[in-house]
Structure formats: structure tokens, C-alpha cells
Amino acid sequence: MIPKSFIQDLLNRLDIVDVVGRYVPLKKAGANFSACCPFHNEKSPSFTVSASKQFYHCFGCGVHGTAISFVMEHLGLSFVEAVEELARGIGLNVPRETSVNAAMPSRAAPDLYELMQTAVRYYREQLKQSQPAIDYLKRRGVSGEVAARFGMGYAPEGWQNLRQPFADYQSSSLLDTGLVIEREDDATGEQNGQSTARRYDRFRDRIMFPIVNARGQVIGFGGRVLDKGTPKYLNSPETVLFEKGRELYGLYQAQKAIRANRIALVVEGYMDVVALAQHGIEYAVATLGTATTPFHIQKLLRLTDRVVFCFDGDAAGRRAAWRALENTLPQLVDGKQFGFLFLPAEHDPDSYVREHGKEAFEKLQRESMPLSGYLLNELSKQVDMHTQEGKSALLKLAQPLLTSITAPIAALLLRKELAALAGVSQVELEVLYGMESIAIPKRRVTQKIASPAASNLRALLRCLLFKPDLARQLPADWEMHGPEADTIAALAEWLLSQEEPVSTAAIIQHFQETAHANLLAKEQAEILQLGDAFNAEDEFLDVLKSLRKAQRKQEFDTLNAKIRGTGMGGLSEQERALYLQLSRRD
Numbered sequence: 001m002i003p004k005s006f007i008q009d010l011l012n013r014l015d016i017v018d019v020v021g022r023y024v025p026l027k028k029a030g031a032n033f034s035a036c037c038p039f040h041n042e043k044s045p046s047f048t049v050s051a052s053k054q055f056y057h058c059f060g061c062g063v064h065g066t067a068i069s070f071v072m073e074h075l076g077l078s079f080v081e082a083v084e085e086l087a088r089g090i091g092l093n094v095p096r097e098t099s100v101n102a103a104m105p106s107r108a109a110p111d112l113y114e115l116m117q118t119a120v121r122y123y124r125e126q127l128k129q130s131q132p133a134i135d136y137l138k139r140r141g142v143s144g145e146v147a148a149r150f151g152m153g154y155a156p157e158g159w160q161n162l163r164q165p166f167a168d169y170q171s172s173s174l175l176d177t178g179l180v181i182e183r184e185d186d187a188t189g190e191q192n193g194q195s196t197a198r199r200y201d202r203f204r205d206r207i208m209f210p211i212v213n214a215r216g217q218v219i220g221f222g223g224r225v226l227d228k229g230t231p232k233y234l235n236s237p238e239t240v241l242f243e244k245g246r247e248l249y250g251l252y253q254a255q256k257a258i259r260a261n262r263i264a265l266v267v268e269g270y271m272d273v274v275a276l277a278q279h280g281i282e283y284a285v286a287t288l289g290t291a292t293t294p295f296h297i298q299k300l301l302r303l304t305d306r307v308v309f310c311f312d313g314d315a316a317g318r319r320a321a322w323r324a325l326e327n328t329l330p331q332l333v334d335g336k337q338f339g340f341l342f343l344p345a346e347h348d349p350d351s352y353v354r355e356h357g358k359e360a361f362e363k364l365q366r367e368s369m370p371l372s373g374y375l376l377n378e379l380s381k382q383v384d385m386h387t388q389e390g391k392s393a394l395l396k397l398a399q400p401l402l403t404s405i406t407a408p409i410a411a412l413l414l415r416k417e418l419a420a421l422a423g424v425s426q427v428e429l430e431v432l433y434g435m436e437s438i439a440i441p442k443r444r445v446t447q448k449i450a451s452p453a454a455s456n457l458r459a460l461l462r463c464l465l466f467k468p469d470l471a472r473q474l475p476a477d478w479e480m481h482g483p484e485a486d487t488i489a490a491l492a493e494w495l496l497s498q499e500e501p502v503s504t505a506a507i508i509q510h511f512q513e514t515a516h517a518n519l520l521a522k523e524q525a526e527i528l529q530l531g532d533a534f535n536a537e538d539e540f541l542d543v544l545k546s547l548r549k550a551q552r553k554q555e556f557d558t559l560n561a562k563i564r565g566t567g568m569g570g571l572s573e574q575e576r577a578l579y580l581q582l583s584r585r586d
């Protein structure tokens with residue numbers, strides 16, 4: 001765990017204008033900076049960065065956050081990776097709260113990254129000297145340029161070739177990288193009379209594909225046999241550097257193209273990624289011997305709105321596609337699209353693009369099956385859709401899948417489609433599944449009509465965000481209700497618990513994953529349009545006054561109603577005192 005105080009410190013030292021400016025050309029616009037939004041397609045700039053408040057907001061697509069969230073979204077990094085990246089940029093070391101798991105990688109990491117880099121250089125050098133390996137790549141149509149783009153190399157035949165680049169072949173760090181293996185039993189060692197014989201290279205006589213993280217550091221390798229031999233593909237084991245379920249092969253190289261083409265293509269093998277890049281399709285990534293995981297999907301959705309899965313045409317490929325679908329459903333976000341592309345049974349992406357070329361491949365991709373179509377199609381195939389029994393079986397099969405979707409629009413559309421297919425109404429389907437009905441239009445109406453109290457509360461919230469210090473002036477007996485009031489209470493409570501003054505960026509970061517995030521983002525966006533001359537304190541006191549006045553009026557009205565019913569005698573002593581006090585005021 002990274003200490004919270006460090007996050008605040010980091011945000012205070014960073015300048016978001018610098019951070020964003022590294023990736024997006026910013027122009028001064030009044031008190032703020034603006035640019036065309038890097039997260040959605042637009043012609044006139046609605047992406048705004050506030051230098052004084054240290055956050056960004058897009059008035060087009062609503063993205064909102066701090067320097068940390070920008071780096072996460074833009075580079076597709078995790079929170080910890082983004083913090084490390086930003087801290088390194090200003091020469092800070094990221095401290096860790098003591099937790100065995102979290103502390104280990106950071107202590108071991110720098111050293112291991114260097115070892116990996118040494119191995120990359122060694123394997124690349126070996127590739128230049130191995131005619132069989134060069135011939136193999138030539139046969140597969142891989143140019144020197146593409147081989148270099150992916151840092152491809154060759155691990156020669158033999159058991160201890162890595163003694164050459166690594167003087168200390170016995171070091172425990174080398175074992176930690178997964179580049180060498182140690183035999184469990186030491187029978188061989190004894191035969192040799194040398195304990196050193198127990199250690200040997202993991203990759204032998206294989207084309208080497210470095211696996212790179214989002215920051216461009218090599219964290220593992222994939223190795224493919226040249227011709228025959230098993231296993232065909234061999235990956236680095238999981239190490240402190242490399243966690244299979246979180247990494248995608250080729251993502252580092254593909255990032256730019258994914259953004260530019262607004263699509264990410266997920267394939268099964270490294271050779272698919274390389275062959276596609278060779279043919280000008282540079283936005284492909286591959287899973288690393290695992291099914292597509294929720295992490296993979298989240299990573300890709302940070303970069304693009306459209307993900308297409310393209311697996312081999314064989315049975316294994318179809319199974320992989322279904323697993324991808326199952327893991328995608330809970331990650332669905334409205335406005336994001338998923339497609340499933342199925343190649344003819346005899347093809348994989350590598351062979352298809354080599355035989356038919358880029359255009360044919362991209363045509364297939366455009367025609368890929370949408371997620372809902374694929375889901376319903378696959379399920380329908382498992383039952384007899386001509387009978388009532390079949391339709392009821394379909395509903396049963398679809399239930400766990402449909403209930404795993406949380407995105408409202410996607411869920412609504414899929415429920416409608418499934419209901420129509422099974423010959424029931426959407427409401428019947430929802431009752432059957434015990435689901436709450438989705439009624440999107442209703443929600444919108446309630447959102448639009450804001451009570452006068454709510455708009456006053458929002459004004460109050462804006463003042464607090466503009467000048468967090470004002471939390472001290474909030475009445476201690478704050479007793480308002482509703483979402484705005486709850487957010488104000490939560491914000492004030494947190495602000496008052498902080499020892500140091502708090503920046504707007506720190507507020508965003510703290511509340512990012514909470515129920516208050518949306519409301520806060522909305523009001524922070526309003527702040528961008530207020531000038532720095534905005535007098536938050538005066539406004540704050542004015543709003544408090546009118547809130548108090550409204551509250552008094554309400555209490556007075558309630559007491560009056562009671563008096564009309566029961567006379568003054570019906571009031572308690574306390575109520576009578578309050579009534580007198582209220583009637584004296586105005």
C-alpha cells in the first residue's frame with residue numbers, strides 16, 4: 001500500500017499542466033488550458049485543465065480527474081504504476097506501508113528489470129548469428145524492422161548459454177527472473193560432482209518475444225519453437241515482475257495505434273500480433289496463455305471504446321471466445337462496443353492476414369459479430385428453439401450471464417433481445433429472473449427537476465470545493481438530507497479530519513471511487529467556469545443563510561399547522577419556545 005499522505009504530497013508537487021502537456025498540446029484559454037480531448041473524438045476543444053485547481057475535465061465526454069488519473073487513463077497504467085511513473089518524473093521515491101506482498105516487488109524490481117534487459121540484448125544478438133532462426137522468420141514473412149519493433153531474439157540450443165551474458169549465473173536474482181530453472185532433485189548435480197549443473201536455461205532453441213509492461217520495461221518472455229517440438233509456446237513463469245492475467249503481449253507497441261484507430265484487437269498468439277503488425281494492423285494484442293481476464297478488458301477500455309476478439313477458427317479458439325465473453329459481461333460499460341470475429345476453421349490471424357492481406361482482414365473485423373448477437377446465437381444453438389421447453393431452457397442458460405451485467409443500457413437492450421427471442425415480455429423476463437426493472441427514462445426526469453434546496457446545496461458544495469477551508473464554517477449540527485447534503489457532509493467530515501490544507505486534486509483523488517464522485521465532478525466542472533476572482537466565502541455565507549431561512553420557514557409552517565389543529569395547548573414546552581423564537585425573527 002502507498003500511504004495516503006504520499007499521494008497528497010505527490011499531487012501537491014506535480015503540475016498537471018506539465019503532466020498533461022507531455023501528451024496533449026495545451027493552449028492557454030483564460031484561467032485554464034484547453035485542448036481537443038484525448039479521450040474522445042472532437043474538432044473543437046472541450047478538454048480543460050485547471051492550473052490553479054490541478055484537475056482536468058472534458059465538457060464533451062465527461063472524463064475528469066487528477067494528474068494521476070490522467071496518466072492511468074492515457075497510458076493504461078494501474079494506480080500504483082501511475083504513481084510510480086509520476087514520482088520518478090520528479091525524483092521522488094514511492095514509500096510503501098509495510099505489507100509483505102506490496103513491498104517485495106519494489107525492493108526486488110529495479111535489479112530484475114536490468115537482468116531482463118541484458119537477456120533481451122543477448123537474445124537479439126543471437127538472432128543475428130543464427131541462420132535457422134533468420135530463415136524461420138523470413139519464411140513467416142517477418143521483416144527485420146518488425147522483429148526490431150518487438151525486440152525479437154533467439155535463444156540458442158544448449159543448457160547454459162546464459163552464462164555468457166550473466167557472469168553470476170548462480171545469482172538468486174537470475175532465478176527470480178524466471179530465465180533459469182533449478183532442478184528439484186540434485187541427482188544430476190551429484191553425477192557431475194558439481195552443484196552448478198542443477199541450474200539451466202529455461203528457453204532453448206526458441207524464437208524469443210520479450211513481454212513488455214505499459215512503461216516499456218521487459219517483464220517476461222514468450223518463446224516459440226522453430227519447427228516441431230513441444231510445447232509450441234513457452235512463457236516465463238509468474239514472477240514478481242510478471243503476472244500473466246494482467247499483461248497483454250504487444251500492448252506497449254500497440255497503444256498508439258489503438259488510440260488512433262479507436263479499436264483494440266485481441267488475438268491468441270504472439271505470432272498473430274507480429275504478423276498483423278507486419279501487414280499494417282498495429283492495434284493487436286495477445287493474451288499470454290490465459291483466458292481474457294477482467295484486468296485485460298479494463299486495460300483496453302482505458303484506451304479505446306471498441307474491442308474485437310479474434311480467436312482461431314478451431315474448437316479451442318471458440319472456447320477462448322466464450323471465456324472472453326463471460327469475462328466481458330461484468331465489465332461492460334455503456335457506450336463501449338465488443339465484437340467477436342471468427343476466422344474460417346483452418347485459419348489463425350497470422351495465416352489469414354498473410355494469405356488475404358490487411359483489407360480482407362479489416363473487412364471481416366468490421367463485420368464482426370456484436371456481443372449480444374454472439375451470446376444469443378451460442379445459447380440458441382444449445383437448445384431447440386422450436387419448442388416451449390427449448391425456449392425455457394434458453395432463459396435458464398442466459399440467466400447467470402444476464403445478471404452479471406451492470407451497465408444499464410447494455411443490460412436493457414440484451415434483456416429486450418432475449419425476451420423477444422424467448423417469446424416473453426421484458427417485464428416477464430425481469431420477474432422471472434427476480435431482477436429490478438430498468439427504467440432509464442424515469443431516472444432522467446427526476447434528475448432534471450432539482451428542488452430549490454438541492455440547487456442551494458450544490459452552490460454550497462461548489463464553494464467548499466473552491467475553498468476547502470470553508471468546511472470549518474459549516475454548522476456543527478448540519479442536518480440536511482438528500483444526495484447533495486450527504487456529499488457535503490462526507491466532504492466536510494473528511495476535510496476536517498485532515499491536518500494539512502487540502503487541494504482540489506486531493507479531494508478528487510480521495511473520493512474517486514465513492515458514491516460522491518459524480519456529484520463532485522459535476523460541481524468541479526462548474527468551478528472551471530468561475531474565474532479565480534470568485535468570492536467563495538461570501539457566496540458560502542449567503543447560501544447558508546438562505547438555507548437556514550428556508551429551514552426556519554418549514555419549521556414555522558409545521559408548528560402553525562399543528563396549532564390550527566390542536567391550539568397552542570397541543571404544543572410541547574419545547575415547541576412553544578421554538579414557535580415564539582421563530583415568530584419573533586420575521
Ligand SMILES: [Zn+2]
Pocket residue numbers: 037038039040047058059060061062063
Ligand atoms: Zn472528452
